[in-house]
Amino acid sequence: MSRFNSISILVVLLAVTARGADERFDPKLKEFVEKFQGRGALPDNSKPLSPAETIQRFRLPAGIEAQVVAHEPVIRQPLNMNFDERGRLWVVEYLQYPFPAGVKIVKYDQYLRAIYDKVSPPPPRHFRGADQITILEDTNGDGTFDKSKVFLSGLNMARSVVVGRGGAWVLMPPYLLFYPDKNRDDVPDGDPEVHLSGFGLEDTHSGANSLRWGPDGWLYGAHGSTCTADVKGVKFLGQAIWRYHPATKEFEVFAEGGGNTYCVDFDAQGRLFSGSNYGDTRGVHYEQGGAYIKGWGKHGPLMNPHSYGWFEHMAHNGFKPRFAQSIIIYEGGAIPAVEGQVVAAMSLVNRVQTSRLYADTSTFRTEDTDPLIQTDDRWFRPVDTKAGPDGAIYFADWYDSRLSHLDPRDTWHKESGRIYRLQSKGAKAARPFDLAKLSTDELTSHLNTPNKWFRQEAQRLLADRHDPVAVPALKALLKHETGQLALEALWAINGSGGFDDALASETLTHANPFVRYWTIRLLGDSRRLSPKLQPRLMELARSEANVEVRTQLAASCKRWPAAIALPLVRELCLRTEDAADKHQPLLLWWAIESKAASNRATILNLFKEPAFWNTPIVARHLVTRLGQRYTAERTEENFNAAAMLLALAPSPEHVDRLIIGMDEGLRGDALQTVPATLKTRVSALWGSRPHTPALVSVALRLGHAPGAVAAAQHIADPKTAAADRTKLLSIVAERREAAALPLLLELLRTEKSEPRRAELLNALQRFDDPRVARTLLELHAEFGIKLRADAQAILASRSGWARLLLETVEKGEMKKEQVGVASLLAIQSLRDPQCDTLLKKHWGRLTRSSAEKEAQIVKTRQILAGGKGETKAGRELFTLLCSNCHMLNGQGAKLAPDLTGYERDNLDFILPAIVDPSLAIREEYIGFEITMRDKQTLTGLLVEQSPQSVTLLIAGQRTTLPRTEIQKLQASAISIMPEGLTEALNDQQLRDLFAYLQAGAKK
Incomplete structure (x- = not known):
């Protein structure tokens, strides 16, 4: 609301x-x-x-x-x-x-x-x-x-x-x-x-x-x-x-x-x-x-x-x-x-x-x-x-x-x-009544009314009374009914204190799937299970036809002890029809994860069976997550479990999935020690199989020296898949591999693809080296609008780099109008005396008053009223300026609100949102500012957190930051959408952009 x-x-x-x-x-x-x-x-x-x-x-x-x-x-x-x-x-x-x-x-x-x-x-x-x-x-x-x-x-x-x-x-x-x-x-x-x-x-x-x-x-x-x-x-x-x-x-x-x-x-x-x-x-x-x-x-x-x-x-x-x-x-x-x-x-x-x-x-x-x-x-x-x-x-x-x-x-x-x-229309009002004055039998009769409100209120009153005398009649209903009334009877029996193992033994095979569902739910809520009921549940895990019953069984496995839960999980994992279900694979993962630390040996025993690895749920959803789980919580027992899984994996494909998970688990803070079992296992893989990007990344994280050379080779190879290249750039940047810096700078100079250049910029920003700043300034003139803004944001993240940017203006090598307002504000927030002097000299006051913003809105209105825009040209401008964050008509990213359903035809709504984007920020799109221990300041959308790392989305690129290197993390009252986004556009471009934004808007 x-x-x-x-x-x-x-x-x-x-x-x-x-x-x-x-x-x-x-x-x-x-x-x-x-x-x-x-x-x-x-x-x-x-x-x-x-x-x-x-x-x-x-x-x-x-x-x-x-x-x-x-x-x-x-x-x-x-x-x-x-x-x-x-x-x-x-x-x-x-x-x-x-x-x-x-x-x-x-x-x-x-x-x-x-x-x-x-x-x-x-x-x-x-x-x-x-x-x-x-x-x-x-x-x-x-x-x-x-x-x-x-x-x-x-x-x-x-x-x-x-x-x-x-x-x-x-x-x-x-x-x-x-x-x-x-x-x-x-x-x-x-x-x-x-x-x-x-x-x-x-x-x-x-x-x-x-x-x-x-x-x-x-x-x-x-x-x-x-x-x-x-x-x-x-x-x-x-x-x-x-x-x-x-x-x-x-x-x-x-x-x-x-x-x-x-x-x-x-x-x-x-x-x-x-x-x-x-x-x-x-x-x-x-x-x-x-x-x-x-x-x-x-x-x-x-x-x-x-x-x-x-x-x-x-x-x-x-x-x-x-x-x-x-x-x-x-x-x-x-x-x-x-x-x-x-x-x-x-x-x-x-x-x-x-x-x-x-x-x-x-x-x-x-x-x-x-x-x-x-x-x-x-x-x-x-x-x-x-x-x-x-x-x-x-x-x-x-x-x-x-x-x-x-x-x-x-x-x-x-x-x-x-x-x-x-x-x-014409419905009659309800006459006064008082259900509390009814007998238990009369209340029970309301469990069969078509109005759900009466059924729910009768259930509540029966639970208030908690009367065991009601149970026999309710059990009779449950036994003889198969529809909604049977489910109502089960709930009422539970509310009256009559639900027990004997009843559960019968209702686990009831014709109504939701009676079975709720029997499992109630058994799970007790966190215990009679040995007599486990065979019944095992049979349900193998043969239950209703997917919701199966999901509740998986959810309850998280609540039961491992001795009860894991055999059921095994059977549910064999159900190939659930591999594409929207909930079941994760429910099964959460059941396993709840026992991952307390019952490692039992879990590893499941994976001693090659056929188990090959079930779709295990192969697609569980193997990678288990590899991540046993490397994310960094204990010797967990690392040994990860090594054991590598040894048990029945195929190279399963090893690859484990390695991908281990790479995720190892992200963030650098390892202090690595057990010999895991290091030996990874070294053996290094010598016996192709050096996939995930394996290279894990080798790097485990301190395997040849990993850095292999990472550089993959990054430089144009045949490397885009996702693999992104992953390797991320790990190289995260670890700030000094040997890779010259290669990254050279690639930035020679690369023609703008998306690849954007990835290289994202990686280079983590290297505290003046060569990065000098290269960005050297290439500034040849960058397009977006890359120029990205480069300026990087230069504005460190005081030393920001000085170099401002000094190019001081020397006349760059026009002050070329430096974006967002970058200037970021530099101002660094509070560097030399930067402050140059900012005051060349730009004066940076922030605009409400009156100035209102004047900008009025001016934009006048420009839009002065001519007609072309939607085709506007779409190109939207792609360039907006689509890295916003989606419109199914095109773009989801890092900011999807504009499709908004009042785009209403200038009273859309103009203030563009001119003053910090006016109202939806909470899921709040920017975060992180100050690193090396004094770099990074701002972006916080998309992931773990005990070891924080991941920001900066200019459309993911940047993972180890928590041990973070000095301060705070929410920003300033939108990640920069002010002045349209000020570089001429009048016709502005009309084109708005023509596209407003095309097809719902009236």
Whole structure:
């Protein structure tokens, strides 16, 4: 959602800023706050519409109607909502946002996350804030919430509420609180119980959110990207789905990654889905134990540094602009047009979108159908979505014109908020009811209703009761039913305490694949397995026809001990049909990796069987990763295991795959010692097989002297494959092999291919040698626009090189207009006195004021209005200037936002983004600045981290930097897209570029 997802590195800073800044900030920060100029989509002069007018602006599909069921002043700033067993709607009003009460910001960390002077204690001693939880009730069944009651007030950054287990669960970071209310009079029985502590509050638009009961009886929640967490010793850097078991007190990260995660929903089969702040997707399908794509720079690596891969968002076809932050899988039975579809609230674009789900191997892809809500009311901000007991869809609307966090003033419209119901035309409102008053048998009957809400609420109430008397009847249902009711019965049996090994023995062979799936899931959650059940699971591993059952079996293997898990993994690896699955190969890798250190011998025994090596999953997905795993964690035992794998490899092809993995594992910090077993094995390979680039790289890393000569030969050989050449240039640069420098410089002079020259520049920048700078200046005139910019960026990375660049201007050998603004700003940041003198003499003030940037926008408008551009010429300019980072119409790179779905025809949007690219930086494209111990400063996109290294993407080229050589790493508030990018273009070129950018833009 727009206000709960980052749009810039400064979001973190500004999201905690509000009125009363003099009370909220340490005095040292006041000046910054007072001088900061607001950016982005700030409040405008538009006025809020009345609730009735807002509804009138909705454009809805035929057969669908919308109603306002609650609005201000009863409800203001609604953030999260959930129904209870009486059909009442519990709403969190996030009125304290954006400042936590009672604390002061004292500083920011390197990513500009707020650090406070203290932590608010839990209630009742907490610092009282303005948040509250309100219960809305329709007392007469006319479809309008005519009664409201405040259940709790004075809360401080409350994010979510859900009812269950005899009270209300409130997520109020850093705490998960339980307010008992056994008599259900909507008055807490006393002070809350603190069940969890440690959810971060560094950024109040992110963090822990969206409580939801799972079908397994765990309480699930999402966690946004910008806040950290340290809960019960489990530390993670945001972007996760977590869960907590109220009875066992167990807390865990269920799955990690997926963007600025917001919302939790379960479909009829118990699959978990959540929204995201990424574009061109409808969210994430979360597998248990899965690792998903993250914003690697700002939000750090995955929790397990040996994950060696991750899952992506669901692939999507349809409306591309960001973002679907709150989604449900609608299965309410009352709106046939959207049954089984994703319903996505997209607050950034004032839209609600529906999308069909299609199987995509073991996961899903989505395709858009018609929008459910479109409106020109830019105040419409749907932030939460829920299906109701009446089968309708409910939306919480924050209702505000402001989107941007890039303003320290609290100018949010605190007095507004609406809740809407979307339903089939003419649908009747639900009459008042109370499921808690039903007998257990009556509750069980609701497990067979078509509306998923009633089934889920009945499940929750049965788990609340935890009544063993319910189990026999439920077992009978499970035995005789094969459809959805059988699965519901299994869940209810588990919630009632009746799931055991005897039952599992039967349900592992049940006709319903999701009964089998959930039997495995529940067995895995226990982290134990009866010896009697292992043969049944082995048979499933060999013969199970349903791919999702197989993926859950792989996921559970990560949780079971090696003696149980590894034989199952072996059988699953033999399933050739899963080699191309989007999830299964990595799930199997993660299961093996979880035993890699504790059970090396058992794992190596698997590889003593040549046939095992040759299975597609092992050959394509596991061998390379295992080679990487046993060289990345640098212990003698691991190196010996790597040597053993080389000895066991049954073919040269398998050796090659191992070597490639070992090369990855050895990246980064130089080895201090190498066990003789591994060194001897690599030396033997050197003497007995072709010197492939991967083998050369490993030999270099292990200190094998002939490796440097072989690397130089491969680099110089024009027949060397491009990917191999890139790899060898990377290792030579990483190790700064002095013997290779003359060759690299000579190749730069003689090479005609611009991409190859770019690779050579990327490698040369790591050599702290004046010959590099002199050669770049010598070749400067013959470089094209892009290479010239790359060369200048390299020269600007070291003080000595920067002086040489500026001195060429001083001597009249280069015109000052030839030096790009980005390079000049980089030189200025070096704070070198000689450079500063030359900068002041020839360029004066480098940074442009807001007025100057606005003048540039006006000038560009006038140029564009003065003539017509040619799209063909514009495409060539786009390829030259933009395509190394941006994609447009399927062409280009993904190092910056894909421009295809943006408002390219809207100059009010696109001109500020080009003239002032630092105005709003999406968090996944934040640049990072690294200062090396040799005083070089490098800036790029952080694309990978490991315990040994950090990898930046600089000018489209990957640069791996050993952590031991890094002095400082920090996020940059300046976009990696340089200012002044179009200033070198003449008027016609500018028109051509914009003609191409705007061609085919969606209206």
